[in-house]
Amino acid sequence: MTFWSQPDFEPLRKYRFLVRMDNSTYRIEAKSVGLPSFESDLIEHKLINHMVKLPGIGKWGDATLSLIVTKDFLQDKILAYTGYKNIKQFGDTLDKTRATQSLGNPQIEILDDQGAIVTTWTLFNAFIQSISYGDLTYEDDGFVEVEITLAIDHAEFNS
Numbered sequence: 001m002t003f004w005s006q007p008d009f010e011p012l013r014k015y016r017f018l019v020r021m022d023n024s025t026y027r028i029e030a031k032s033v034g035l036p037s038f039e040s041d042l043i044e045h046k047l048i049n050h051m052v053k054l055p056g057i058g059k060w061g062d063a064t065l066s067l068i069v070t071k072d073f074l075q076d077k078i079l080a081y082t083g084y085k086n087i088k089q090f091g092d093t094l095d096k097t098r099a100t101q102s103l104g105n106p107q108i109e110i111l112d113d114q115g116a117i118v119t120t121w122t123l124f125n126a127f128i129q130s131i132s133y134g135d136l137t138y139e140d141d142g143f144v145e146v147e148i149t150l151a152i153d154h155a156e157f158n159s
Contacts, residue, residue, distance in 0.1 A: 012112070012118060016113070016115075017030075017033060018108075018109045020106065020107040020109065028065075028067065031145065032066040034062075034063055034064035035121060036123065037061035038058060040058045040059070041058075043055070063126070063149075063155075067146045067148065068143045068144070068146075099128065107121065108121040119158065120159075124155065125153035125154075126150045127150070129151040130148070131146060132147040132148075134146060
């Protein structure tokens with residue numbers, strides 16, 4: 001029986017989510033989120049006249065965020081999440097400890113139709129790998145957006 005014929009069944013919707021950074025109660029209302037992917041290396045072994053495929057080491061892919069820039073959430077705050085310090089002023093470069101501490105373990109919360117958290121993705125040892133500050137143009141009256149790529153060591157999915 002298909003789910004749409006059951007009146008009490010409510011599938012999760014793509015537009016019901018929130019993002020939490022730096023282990024705080026402050027939630028970022030992102031425009032879009034690309035959930036991380038998972039893949040396993042493939043190891044092939046030849047046994048007499050057969051090829052046997054075995055899973056290898058697992059690897060988590062990056063997560064992506066698209067944020068709208070507001071007066072409260074400006075570009076310098078986003079850059080501060082990377083742990084970046086100007087090398088001319090501070091004589092220091094990026095390191096993983098500082099970069100992961102500034103973000104904490106980001107969480108992506110998927111909500112139901114009542115606004116309750118149904119599923120939580122926790123991104124461990126996440127750091128900002130890249131920031132794209134977008135484009136400004138006179139041809140469009142849209143919002144200023146920032147695209148962020150988060151590199152992660154692993155993720156957990158809790159429901």
